[in-house]
Amino acid sequence: MTPPTSIPPMGQRAKLLDMSNVDKVFNGNVVALKDMNLTVNQGDFISLLGPSGCGKSTALRLISGLMRPTSGHITWDGGMKSGDLGVVFQEPTLMPWATVEQNVWLPFRLRGKSLVQVQDEIMWALNMVGLEKFQKSYPRELSGGMKMRVSIARALVTEPRLILMDEPFAALDEITRHKLNNDLLELREKLKCTVIFVTHSVFESVFLSDRIVVMAARPGRVSSEVTVDAPYPRTEEFRTSADYAELCRKASDALHAAMNEHGARASA
Numbered sequence: 140m141t142p143p144t145s146i147p148p149m150g151q152r153a154k155l156l157d158m159s160n161v162d163k164v165f166n167g168n169v170v171a172l173k174d175m176n177l178t179v180n181q182g183d184f185i186s187l188l189g190p191s192g193c194g195k196s197t198a199l200r201l202i203s204g205l206m207r208p209t210s211g212h213i214t215w216d217g218g219m220k221s222g223d224l225g226v227v228f229q230e231p232t233l234m235p236w237a238t239v240e241q242n243v244w245l246p247f248r249l250r251g252k253s254l255v256q257v258q259d260e261i262m263w264a265l266n267m268v269g270l271e272k273f274q275k276s277y278p279r280e281l282s283g284g285m286k287m288r289v290s291i292a293r294a295l296v297t298e299p300r301l302i303l304m305d306e307p308f309a310a311l312d313e314i315t316r317h318k319l320n321n322d323l324l325e326l327r328e329k330l331k332c333t334v335i336f337v338t339h340s341v342f343e344s345v346f347l348s349d350r351i352v353v354m355a356a357r358p359g360r361v362s363s364e365v366t367v368d369a370p371y372p373r374t375e376e377f378r379t380s381a382d383y384a385e386l387c388r389k390a391s392d393a394l395h396a397a398m399n400e401h402g403a404r405a406s407a
């Protein structure tokens with residue numbers, strides 16, 4: 140539970156994993172990803188931004204190891220070990236019959252550890268998301284934003300090297316979403332963790348990430364990358380700044396270019 144003191148600047152970060160020439164084909168003919176290449180470095184906050192169906196979730200599932208590429212390789216620096224990965228989905232996916240602490244216990248429970256054995260880790264994770272007073276509550280007693288915090292605590296509890304987040308705040312109202320965006324950045328400052336975050340929102344991707352990987356569809360692939368070189372911590376001041384507006388314009392242009400790539404290919 141001792142994170143590194145700071146995240147090195149981009150360009151000086153150690154490599155965490157590589158996706159090299161990854162293809163994913165479903166049912167023999169649905170080409171979800173074609174020749175996807177992505178290097179993830181320790182401390183990166185990467186957003187995968189792209190139109191519906193461009194393979195963002197498929198890329199996350201491949202990185203998580205839940206699914207294997209049809210061809211190509213995903214290689215973790217030093218290999219991938221149990222507990223290296225935390226995953227947060229769009230729905231909090233909590234067990235309704237279990238308390239908050241029992242839900243957060245799940246990744247350890249699957250590894251045969253009792254609740255008592257990992258009580259400190261669970262309380263640490265709940266503390267990180269500001270829910271330490273709700274350990275005995277049930278999901279039905281929590282708001283949508285609080286349920287999502289439990290889901291984040293469950294992803295953090297093993298102190299993973301990488302956190303994958305698949306549109307985690309898309310179903311939340313705007314105010315809760317902004318609050319959780321702020322809280323997620325605070326968590327990243329504390330834990331110096333590496334995050335890959337799937338989103339449809341240009342605004343969210345610019346606010347959160349230091350790298351925006353823009354994807355194109357049919358077949359899904361990396362179209363371009365936008366570097367968000369605004370310093371952290373990012374505050375509400377950043378959200379209303381001219382720099383933020385300019386970066387959103389840049390990301391939006393890259394997204395439109397990615398969407399036009401498909402049009403250009405289709406008419407070629």
Ligand SMILES: Nc1ncnc2c1ncn2[C@@H]1O[C@H](COP(=O)(O)OP(=O)(O)OP(=O)(O)O)[C@@H](O)[C@H]1O
Binds near residue numbers: 166170189192195
């Ligand atoms: N298990 C599956 N079987 C068949 N086709 C699939 C499967 N999973 C994904 N696909 C197809 O692969 C393509 C990429 O899907 P994916 O869900 O990764 O895209 P996405 O960018 O995450 O989309 P969205 O933003 O709408 O969530 C789509 O055409 C989808 O229909």
